[in-house]
Amino acid sequence: MNICLVGINHRTAPVAIREKAAIRTAQLDDALQSLHPRLSHGVILSTCNRTEVYYTTDDDSDAKTVILGFLQNLLDVSDTVLRKHTYVLNGEASVEHLFRIASGLDSMVTGEYEVLGQVRQALEIAEKAKMVNLPLRHVFQSAVRTGRRVRKETGISKNAFSTSSVAVDLAASIVTCLEGCKMLVVGTGEAGRLVAKAAKDRGVSHIAVASRSRERGLKLTKTLGGMLVSLSNLVAELHSCNIIVTCSNAPHFVLDVTKVDMAMRKRPELPLVIIDIAVPRNVEPAVGQINNVFLYNIDDLASISERNRYRRKSAVREAENIIAAEMNKFNSWWQDFKIRPLISAIMDKAEKIRLAQLNRTVKKMPSLSDRELYSLEMMTRAIITKILKDPIRFLKDNRDSDYDYTDIVKELFQLSKIKRDDE
Numbered sequence: 001m002n003i004c005l006v007g008i009n010h011r012t013a014p015v016a017i018r019e020k021a022a023i024r025t026a027q028l029d030d031a032l033q034s035l036h037p038r039l040s041h042g043v044i045l046s047t048c049n050r051t052e053v054y055y056t057t058d059d060d061s062d063a064k065t066v067i068l069g070f071l072q073n074l075l076d077v078s079d080t081v082l083r084k085h086t087y088v089l090n091g092e093a094s095v096e097h098l099f100r101i102a103s104g105l106d107s108m109v110t111g112e113y114e115v116l117g118q119v120r121q122a123l124e125i126a127e128k129a130k131m132v133n134l135p136l137r138h139v140f141q142s143a144v145r146t147g148r149r150v151r152k153e154t155g156i157s158k159n160a161f162s163t164s165s166v167a168v169d170l171a172a173s174i175v176t177c178l179e180g181c182k183m184l185v186v187g188t189g190e191a192g193r194l195v196a197k198a199a200k201d202r203g204v205s206h207i208a209v210a211s212r213s214r215e216r217g218l219k220l221t222k223t224l225g226g227m228l229v230s231l232s233n234l235v236a237e238l239h240s241c242n243i244i245v246t247c248s249n250a251p252h253f254v255l256d257v258t259k260v261d262m263a264m265r266k267r268p269e270l271p272l273v274i275i276d277i278a279v280p281r282n283v284e285p286a287v288g289q290i291n292n293v294f295l296y297n298i299d300d301l302a303s304i305s306e307r308n309r310y311r312r313k314s315a316v317r318e319a320e321n322i323i324a325a326e327m328n329k330f331n332s333w334w335q336d337f338k339i340r341p342l343i344s345a346i347m348d349k350a351e352k353i354r355l356a357q358l359n360r361t362v363k364k365m366p367s368l369s370d371r372e373l374y375s376l377e378m379m380t381r382a383i384i385t386k387i388l389k390d391p392i393r394f395l396k397d398n399r400d401s402d403y404d405y406t407d408i409v410k411e412l413f414q415l416s417k418i419k420r421d422d423e
Contacts, residue, residue: 001338003135005094006067006086007045007052010108013085015299019280021051021074024249025121031070032129038066041133043126043140045101047118048163048279048298049108054094056135064088095139095330099323102147104156108298108305109163110312111156114190116147138333146326154318164194164247166301167275168202171243173304174273174294182206184229184241186255186282187248188216195245195277196224208237212250238263244274246282254282261290268292277301339395342406345415346392350384 008021023031023046035042035053042055053070057063072082089097097106102119104111123140126132132140151157172178183204185195188211199207207226211217217228229237231254238244238260248254255274264272270292276283277298288295358380362368368376395405409415 001056001058001135002091003054003056003094003139004063004088004090005052005054005097006064006071006088007050008071008085008087009050009052009106010299010302012087015279015281015297016285017075017077017085018049018051020076021071022046022048022279023051023074024251025125028122028125029129032126032131035066035070036129036131039063040131041136042067042131043122043136045098045119045122047115048277049106049115050101054098054136054139056133092327092331095142096323096327098139098143099146099326102143103150103319103323104147105316105319105323108301109166110305110316111151112162113151113157114162116144116151119147120144135334135337138337139330142326142330142333146323149322149326150319153322154315156312156315156319158315162191162194162198163277163298163301164191164245165198166304167195167245167247167277168198169304170275170296170301171245171273172202175242178243179203179205181242182208182240183243183245184208184210184234184237185226186210186231186234186244186246187250187278188213188220189247189249191247191277193220193224195247196220196226199245200224200226204243208241210234210237212248235259235263238272239266241272242270244272246274246276247278248282249278250282251280253284255287256284257286257290260287260293264290264293275300336396342409342415343392343395346388346409346413349413349415350388354380354384 008018010018023044028044028046031044032042035044039055042053045052045054051071051074053067055063055067068082068086071086072079075082098119100106102116104113104115107115119140123132123137123144126136171183175181178199181204183199183206185192185199185207188209192209192211196207196209207224208229209217209221209226210229210231211220212231214228220226221228234255244255246254260272260274268291272293274283274287274293274295275297276295279298281297283295283297285295285297287293358376362373362376391409395409398405
């Protein structure tokens with residue numbers, strides 16, 4: 001058995017590709033169920049930076065074909081385009097990759113907090129869908145533990161940036177004075193809350209919030225200040241905004257060419273900066289062609305994010321040392337996991353032989369007392385334990401060997417079927 005993953009991320013695919021493969025949290029269960037008939041065990045991790053499917057398999061080629069087909073259906077692209085943007089990792093490489101994600105090292109914004117919760121949530125949803133076996137559970141739980149250690153023991157997330165705060169930084173670099181600006185935040189999830197907070201901290205004096213959920217919108221404006229506006233009244237709000245940051249989980253464009261063009265006719269001399277950090281995108285890409293509108297998407301944050309990564313170089317090195325230590329723990333567990341079914345099969349066969357022979361012997365003997373029966377039981381168990389002690393120790397001592405002793409042991413002990421722990 002092997003642990004593998006197939007996916008796309010911000011390094012292999014632009015947002016125009018990633019957004020097609022993005023799976024909202026509410027849709028994860030349906031996505032898993034669509035995979036289930038041909039993939040027994042799998043976890044889908046989908047964030048603004050990536051969509052990845054982790055799975056265990058004995059036949060990697062078949063499982064990989066299933067998942068590539070799943071992604072191709074989401075993306076609606078040719079085989080050539082699919083293979084250009086996707087990657088496949090196997091074994092230790094796939095585990096280390098997940099550990100780096102959970103630690104915030106594989107994000108566009110180094111050290112971000114949100115991804116750790118997304119890794120944990122991906123496991124929880126797959127558990128409910130009954131798509132998780134012991135190896136996947138262990139690798140995801142180990143990744144979450146690693147991510148927590150990294151944040152606790154290093155400065156990777158100290159004064160951490162987020163995609164939301166980087167978006168505000170980008171706005172600040174374009175509009176030199178934020179204090180006198182009006183900002184509209186579209187979306188009141190965690191990203192929207194972080195945008196509003198970052199904007200307030202940077203001195204934005206007038207913040208408007210638009211949300212599909214009036215309850216969440218009111219809660220945000222009550223906590224951070226600002227004004228709640230209706231999504232149906234966005235065009236009117238666009239008349240006076242300097243900056244718009246969109247991060248809504250809407251299934252369609254919140255701002256299209258018609259709405260923005262209509263608003264810009266009322267303010268032709270006043271520039272409008274729109275930063276769309278949603279995946280899938282909230283703003284129709286053609287909006288960027290409108291005169292005096294400056295449209296940026298999540299991929300445009302890369303240069304600011306790279307500066308953030310450079311400032312955290314020492315913390316990244318510390319995080320990588322923690323990941324290496326956690327990988328050693330995982331590899332030790334994995335080697336134990338691989339030989340455990342073999343050892344169990346040997347012990348089970350020996351126990352069946354012991355019981356059969358003991359029962360035959362007892363039947364031929366005169367009536368024995370309970371004490372005598374117990375002594376015979378303990379003696380036969382001790383014999384089995386002593387006989388198997390050296391072979392089992394050899395298997396454990398050589399679990400890291402390049403040579404696989406499974407077939408030899410199966411032949412020696414005539415083991416027809418070995419039941420795996422995940423069955």
